[in-house]
Amino acid sequence: MENPFSLDGKTILVTGASSGIGRQTAISCSRAGARVVLLGRDETRLQQTLAAINSPDLHLVYAVDLLDYDVVGKMLKEAVSQVGSLHGLVNAAGISTTLPLKLLSPEKMDHFFRTNVHSAIQLTKLFIKHAAQNNDGASVIFLSSVMGMVGEMGKTIYSLTKGALIAGARSLALELATRNVRVNTISPGVVVTPMSQSAVYSQDEESLNRVKSLHPLGLGKPEDVANACIFLLSDAARWVTGTNLVVDGGYTAR
Amino acid sequence: METNFLEQLTELLEMETTVKPADKFREYENWDSLAYLSLISFVDEEYGIVIPRDEFGKMNTVQDIIDYIKNNS
DSSP states (O other), X not given: OOOTTOOTTOEEEESSTTSHHHHHHHHHHHHTTOEEEEEESOHXXXXXXXXXXXXXXXXXXXXXXXXXXXXXXXXXXXXXXXXXXXXXXXXXXXXXXXXXXXXXXXXXXXXXXXXXXIHHHHHHHHHHHTBOOSTTOEEEEEEOOGGGTSOOTTOHHHHHHHHHXXXXXXXXXXXXXXXXXXXXXXXXOOBOSHHHHTSGGGSSHHHHHHHHHTOTTOSBOHHHHHHHHHHHHSGGGTTOOSOEEEESTTTTOO | OHXXXXXXXXXXXXXXXXXXXXXXXXXXXXXXXXXXXXHHHHHHHHHSOOXXXXXXXXXXXHHHHHHHHHHHO
């Protein structure tokens, strides 16, 4: 029987592939049959991701600053000349912080929006130029967060950027439907990654236990989010667009 | 660092008079969970130091915070 969740024959672009959710998504997509193009800031860590992937020679790696749009454009052109049209984009690169209102400087706001929102939108624009035009179309995923849906003290700036992705993805889904490009967001709860481990709430047992208690199924693993990505990238999700898939161990169920 | 820190802490905690090293900060009228979060975030942003909650629990005075930052810079 044909597996509707297979990524065989698909080429998937993954940002933030040097660590955390992005890295696991790249690994999981390759195991599901995809050829992956990895983007990240750190060449050494990207190579580590590549080493964890089956048949590393099949895949491409680019160490790049996603805010350097000209370089990203050239890189994408070069990648497409090697691997052909693209079938999926996972915008997993992002940063997080915990900051109260009084510490939200205009510079800080700008930095967060450029990193978490602008870069993903600009890359999506470039991706569309090279997206596969066949019947199965293409799939774009933005990694949002439950913080884009509900609040937590000190999470204003992170919530602003993650909520922006959820809101923007709906309009993009409508705009790109005629081109057969699906656009969705995934909103994870707290997943154990280098990013969450460096957060203020992970620095002591009391805070960490509080965060754990907010997730009825416990904290997430990068694989939990990577599997959601595989679904949205696969033909199993051919009729799914403009939605926000919540993968949070029950965080928002209350 | 110290004078600057005292001024920034005064503003951060919205104190009417400048905080002093000997102050027991938990006795400030407006000390609450937001003040705690603000202080922890400020130290992280400004000095790149995350103070673990159990370490913070041992601190009583503003000087204790200054000493922690100095010892961990």
